[in-house]
Amino acid sequence: MAGALIVTACAPQPKSSAVVDSVAVDSGADASGTLRVPANYRDTYQYLGTWAVADDKAAGSKEMHIVYASPGAAAGHRATGKFPDGATLVKEVFEATTGPMTTGTVSHTKTLKGWFVMVKDSKNSHPDNKLWGEGWGWAWFDQGAPTKTTSTDYKTDCLTCHVPAKATDWTYVEGYPVLKK
Numbered sequence: 001m002a003g004a005l006i007v008t009a010c011a012p013q014p015k016s017s018a019v020v021d022s023v024a025v026d027s028g029a030d031a032s033g034t035l036r037v038p039a040n041y042r043d044t045y046q047y048l049g050t051w052a053v054a055d056d057k058a059a060g061s062k063e064m065h066i067v068y069a070s071p072g073a074a075a076g077h078r079a080t081g082k083f084p085d086g087a088t089l090v091k092e093v094f095e096a097t098t099g100p101m102t103t104g105t106v107s108h109t110k111t112l113k114g115w116f117v118m119v120k121d122s123k124n125s126h127p128d129n130k131l132w133g134e135g136w137g138w139a140w141f142d143q144g145a146p147t148k149t150t151s152t153d154y155k156t157d158c159l160t161c162h163v164p165a166k167a168t169d170w171t172y173v174e175g176y177p178v179l180k181k
Contacts, residue, residue, distance in 0.1 A: 025071055028088045029119045033126035035139040037115045037146035038070070041090050046074050048089075048176040052096070052107060060098025061107035067091045067176065073120075074178045082169050083120045089171065091116040114142045116158075118171070134159065134170055 026038035045068035053063040076084035094109035119137035126132040138154035
């Protein structure tokens, strides 16, 4: 799976939800380590940034990756340079389309392809679960199936794309202006 990774915060033994300002916030993980796309993340998570993946054959972008972080994740990262345990990142992956507009040639989202979810867990709370390791829970979800991951092992399905970001806790933080102090 190509693209940027979005990670959200959750506790090492994550609860399925928390309450922030009287609104339930879904972490995307349960206590057993089962991952899913968090419900209502667009309403309760903070927008981190968008990545445009260039089209290899034409001008413009072939994909847009829009990343959100669970409440407190960005503030925790600004304070320490790392996402806190329990932080959850959600990356929406869209097919993009490019065309003329009054402002010039523009790429924008077209069709949702799926989501990538990461949950911070530095304590390795789920050592027997193949979707958890390197301090994170990792999973891809196809559009239309936000509770059923197609990932089977983070080492082969997820980690290879994140090797260049190992020094920044396996996340591509340079594209997220809200993380800068």
